[in-house]
Every structure is written in structure tokens, then in C-alpha cells.
Amino acid sequence: MTHEEHHRALVTRLAGGIMPVQRLWPASVRLVLWLALESAVLAWVIVHARNDFMPKLARPAYLLEFMSFGTAAILSAWCALKSALPGRVVRPVEAFLCLVLVLAGTTIVAVSQQPNFNGQLGAFVKLGIPCVCLTGLLAALPWLVLWWTVKRGAPLQGAISGLWIGAAAFFSAFAMMRIVCPIDDPLHLITWHLLPALVATALSASAGRIWLGLRLRLLPRHRAA
Numbered sequence: 669m670t671h672e673e674h675h676r677a678l679v680t681r682l683a684g685g686i687m688p689v690q691r692l693w694p695a696s697v698r699l700v701l702w703l704a705l706e707s708a709v710l711a712w713v714i715v716h717a718r719n720d721f722m723p724k725l726a727r728p729a730y731l732l733e734f735m736s737f738g739t740a741a742i743l744s745a746w747c748a749l750k751s752a753l754p755g756r757v758v759r760p761v762e763a764f765l766c767l768v769l770v771l772a773g774t775t776i777v778a779v780s781q782q783p784n785f786n787g788q789l790g791a792f793v794k795l796g797i798p799c800v801c802l803t804g805l806l807a808a809l810p811w812l813v814l815w816w817t818v819k820r821g822a823p824l825q826g827a828i829s830g831l832w833i834g835a836a837a838f839f840s841a842f843a844m845m846r847i848v849c850p851i852d853d854p855l856h857l858i859t860w861h862l863l864p865a866l867v868a869t870a871l872s873a874s875a876g877r878i879w880l881g882l883r884l885r886l887l888p889r890h891r892a893a
Contacts, residue, residue: 733773752818792856795860827876838866
């Protein structure tokens with residue numbers, strides 16, 4: 669088979685697999701809808717929280733910490749939605765700003781309160797495990813909805829898209845956990861709130877890479893068949 673015949677066969681095979689799809693809504697519209705979902709989750713958290721968090725809002729450190737992670741979550745969701753659109757790339761300044769927000773929030777967590785670890789590892793773990801589970805629960809629905817929204821587009825870098833999706837869902841969950849959890853000890857917050865969020869974000873990136881890899885490997889075989 670000559671090069672021209674091979675090229676014609678390849679084009680014919682790819683054209684045969686093209687199917688009409690519904691036009692995606694603009695990323696800004698999808699972001700607003702995702703924020704509406706997050707607002708509903710936040711409202712549920714506020715209503716059902718047993719922690720008296722309202723007096724903490726008068727503390728600048730607490731408010732800045734909440735706003736840092738909340739803003740990072742919104743920016744991450746925007747980057748995730750942009751990553752699903754060919755030709756729309758995440759600008760370096762957006763990624764840098766998100767990193768700065770997370771680092772700023774983490775710094776505030778670490779220095780705003782004195783560590784209060786009493787040396788009882790069993791009690792430390794017993795208090796922490798429910799926080800890990802609730803962080804995952806608060807992030808689950810926003811993560812699934814954002815994942816589905818990004819998947820409907822054409823993400824060319826699955827790992828990057830998965831990273832932004834995980835960051836959006838779990839940074840938002842971290843902020844909400846500051847409402848739910850009455851513990852302000854930095855060691856507790858970093859160990860049982862922040863680290864699980866970072867690990868889950870990394871796992872989300874791995875899931876994106878695997879999903880895209882399977883898509884690229886299996887789709888041509890399916891079309892060839």
C-alpha cells in the first residue's frame with residue numbers, strides 16, 4: 669500500500685467514526701451551574717453543622733483560610749472546564765494563582781494556632797478518621813459532576829484535567845470542613861483535612877491519565893473493527 673493509499677484509508681476510517689454530538693455550553697455557564705451545586709452543598713453543611721463556627725468568622729485568619737481554599741477551588745473548576753475545550757489552554761498565571769492561594773491557606777493553617785497534640789495517638793487517629801471520610805463525602809458529588817462535565821468535552825491531557833477536577837472538589841471540601849469540624853489544631857487540620865485532599869487530588873489526576881490512555885488505545889481499535 670502506497671503512502672497516499674494509506675493516508676486515504678486512515679482518513680476514511682477516522683471519518684467513519686465521527687458522530688454528531690450536542691454542542692457544549694460555554695465554560696462560564698457550566699462553572700455557574702457547578703457553583704450552584706457547591707452552594708447547595710455548602711448550605712446543607714451550614715444547616716447541619718453542629719460546630720458553632722459563626723464566632724470564628726470574626727477571626728481574620730479563619731476567614732482568610734476559608735476564602736483561600738474556596739477561591740482555589742473555584743479557579744481549579746474553571747481550569748478543569750477550560751481543559752476540556754480544544755484550543756483553550758490554562759494560562760500559567762491561573763495555575764500560579766491557584767498554587768499561591770493553596771500555599772497561603774496552608775501557611776495560615778500552620779501558624780494561626782498553636783499545635784495541641786497531647787501525645788495520645790489513639791485519640792488523634794480516632795478524631796481524624798471521621799474527618800477524612802466526611803471530606804470525601806463532601807467532595808464526592810461535586811467531583812462526579814465536574815468529571816462528567818469535563819468528560820463530555822475533549823480533554824487532550826487527561827492527567828491535567830483530572831488534577832484540576834480533584835483540586836476543585838477537594839479544596840472546596842477542605843473549606844467546608846472548617847465549618848463542620850470544631851478542631852482548630854494545625855496538626856489535625858494538616859493531617860486529616862489537607863493531606864487527604866492532596867492525596868485525593870493526585871488520585872484524580874491518575875484517574876484522568878488512565879481514562880485518557882484507555883480512550884486513546886481502545887478507540888482506534890474499535891473504529892478499525
